[in-house]
Amino acid sequence: MKFKNIIDIAYSGGIFMASKISNNKENIWLFGAQGGNNYSDNAKYFFEWMLENHKEEECYWVTKDKDTYRQLSSRNIPVLYFYDLKSIKLIAQAKYIICTHSHIGNDVYKFVSQTKTLITLWHGIPLKKMGKLPKKRYRDRIGMKSQPDLFLVTSSNDAELFSDLYEIDRDKFFVGNYPRVNDLISKAEDKKTILYAPTFRDRMSQDYYDEHVFPTIEELHTLNETLIKFDYHFFIKMHPYVQADFPNLNEFSNIELVSAFDDVQDYLAQANVLITDYSSIYFDYLNLDREIIFFIPDYNWYSQASNRGLLYEYEDVTPGVKVTSWQEVENRLITIFNDDIISDFSVHRKKTLNFFYTERQLDNNALFYKCKELL
Structure with missing residues (x-):
């Protein structure tokens, strides 16, 4: 296991434990994409739209990449560096976790507690075949999310596909338009x-x-x-x-x-x-x-x-x-x-x-x- 992945698990575990003793703040939204490494995709466009249209909500981009952190900071975009100890409390208090490449929260942090609202916007309509990924049921037993509260798809056809692939309950899917397409x-x-x-x-x-x-x-x-x-x-x-x-x-x-x-x-x-x-x-x-x-x-x-x-x-x-x-x-x-x-x-x-x-x-x-x- 790579050292960076060990650190990622350690920080995610710390945030998970902190979230157990923290009260969720219902106006805090966290956004991430591609495992926290890039500023991109549907999460990026929904994040920027939120900043422009819902200033009453407190929104942050979460990144594990220092260059991305510096670039967003220089543009005065609200951003948190995941590996900064000062970020743990704020991440632990967030109510909404918005991801594009993970249906269990990995774009922001690995162990999202069941008290959070987890939104998967996904990163595209599939053309190529995808491998089936069984539901990690042990996560439910220890208080972690094993599926999102909402999974955005552009058609009922994709809802059926992802429901089968990732063992996500069919009622978790919302058929709408991708923010990046808008x-x-x-x-x-x-x-x-x-x-x-x-x-x-x-x-x-x-x-x-x-x-x-x-x-x-x-x-x-x-x-x-x-x-x-x-x-x-x-x-x-x-x-x-x-x-x-x-x-x-x-x-x-x-x-x-x-x-x-x-x-x-x-x-x-x-x-x-x-x-x-x-x-x-x-x-x-x-x-x-x-x-x-x-x-x-x-x-x-x-x-x-x-x-x-x-x-x-x-x-x-x-x-x-x-x-x-x-x-x-x-x-x-x-x-x-x-x-x-x-x-x-x-x-x-x-x-x-x-x-x-x-x-x-x-x-x-x-x-x-x-x-x-x-x-």
């Missing part, structure tokens, strides 16, 4: 940009990406010339889990590799076209009804059950052209740039959107008042 819709603008956002491939090395996924230098030169001609910029955002380096882009004026840890929502809001593969990122982008290119050079390998496997028939839920080479990517982009598209993809996008989002009219206010009902 933010995306409100900030959408046309910037003549393209976003390429591939997902990660489990256990695949640099050689695999070079051979099957990444473009060659020659292909990048051709693509860059096309982008210059039509005055477009091409952004590449790798998944943080990818263990491979994209080709060097120093000589390409209109192609840029951005940090894997940047907030992808900012790039989505500006992009006229999204290029992706098996990433669920396109579910967010569907809300903008813009062109999507599915670049799937290794579909036969990726879709095998022995790898990740997919929850749905891929063609049924991916409303966009499918390509398997970078030449095809460029050809499709030229068609889009010339406004020569003749297809029913817009109809398909709306049909897919309606399947995965059944309560799009619900905004952050609906989520907030649902949380307050849980008191």
Whole structure:
């Protein structure tokens, strides 16, 4: 067990014990994401919305990363550093714990007591198969949360899926819209940009990406010339889990590799076209009804059950052209740039959107008042 994980358990245990002797303050909300390591996702957007719209509530972001703590502090954003002893009392007194990557509270701290109200906003609609995670029933016996009080999903279909996967009671689910999607819709603008956002491939090395996924230098030169001609910029955002380096882009004026840890929502809001593969990122982008290119050079390998496997028939839920080479990517982009598209993809996008989002009219206010009902 890594030393950092031991410290995390020790601090979480201390907070759990402190919460046993502390009275909950019903206006204190704590937010966290990705195990406490990043400022991101639905928790981030709900947190920022709360700061703007419900100043009567006392809201804090909780992080275990010093750089994140310093950055948020410099912007005067209310933030607590988890490994600061002075934070223990405040965390122990909080009534609301808001997470995105954990249904038992790990984004804020590991051992959330049953006296708290635990909200899981989750981090995306699943496209790939997920492993079943049995309920940790021992947590109930010792006064810890083993499931959230509310789990946000965008459809009843996902409610059934997560209920089965994580053994969460069906009545814990709330069908609404993701806070990050509400933010995306409100900030959408046309910037003549393209976003390429591939997902990660489990256990695949640099050689695999070079051979099957990444473009060659020659292909990048051709693509860059096309982008210059039509005055477009091409952004590449790798998944943080990818263990491979994209080709060097120093000589390409209109192609840029951005940090894997940047907030992808900012790039989505500006992009006229999204290029992706098996990433669920396109579910967010569907809300903008813009062109999507599915670049799937290794579909036969990726879709095998022995790898990740997919929850749905891929063609049924991916409303966009499918390509398997970078030449095809460029050809499709030229068609889009010339406004020569003749297809029913817009109809398909709306049909897919309606399947995965059944309560799009619900905004952050609906989520907030649902949380307050849980008191």
